[in-house]
């Protein structure tokens with residue numbers, strides 16, 4: 450299952466039950482985090498107008514508008530906020546896959562629209578946007594070429 454995760458950017462209209470979204474976010478909550486600080490908050494957006502506004506603010510996240518839900522991962526500005534928030538994001542992607550759902554990591558930190566998204570979801574001052582994660586039942590099964598294990602795995606030394 451872990452190996453079959455792929456970025457899915459087209460979703461069926463069918464809503465995702467709340468208890469499934471809660472379980473997916475719960476997996477983010479339990480991600481590895483430096484010194485167990487857990488600087489994250491997860492804002493789940495399902496309101497279609499809000500989803501449109503979020504999608505419109507991004508550069509490569511227009512498809513968020515057509516997702517039944519989007520998890521917005523924000524973090525307090527701690528030393529390892531980006532690593533922590535990224536660990537939580539990956540756990541959410543994998544949990545979505547385990548539930549038979551499609552999702553896609555949409556940036557995030559470093560994007561000029563980060564402050565606008567934080568404002569749209571009511572993040573407290575000083576919070577950082579880590580990722581936007583649209584989630585829905587997949588309407589596509591994308592394939593991606595991946596570097597082979599023999600290229601990237603190095604025993605003892607590079």
Ligand SMILES: Cc1cc2nc3c(=O)[nH]c(=O)nc-3n(C[C@H](O)[C@H](O)[C@H](O)COP(=O)(O)O)c2cc1C
Pocket residue numbers: 454455456457458509510553554555556557591593
């Ligand atoms: C930090 C980060 C930012 C990303 N931002 C976007 C984005 O803004 N829009 C998008 O469509 N995909 C985004 N992606 C998804 C990547 O394009 C995708 O993971 C990559 O093409 C590999 O495909 P795969 O996830 O199917 O293996 C992002 C992924 C990461 C890790």
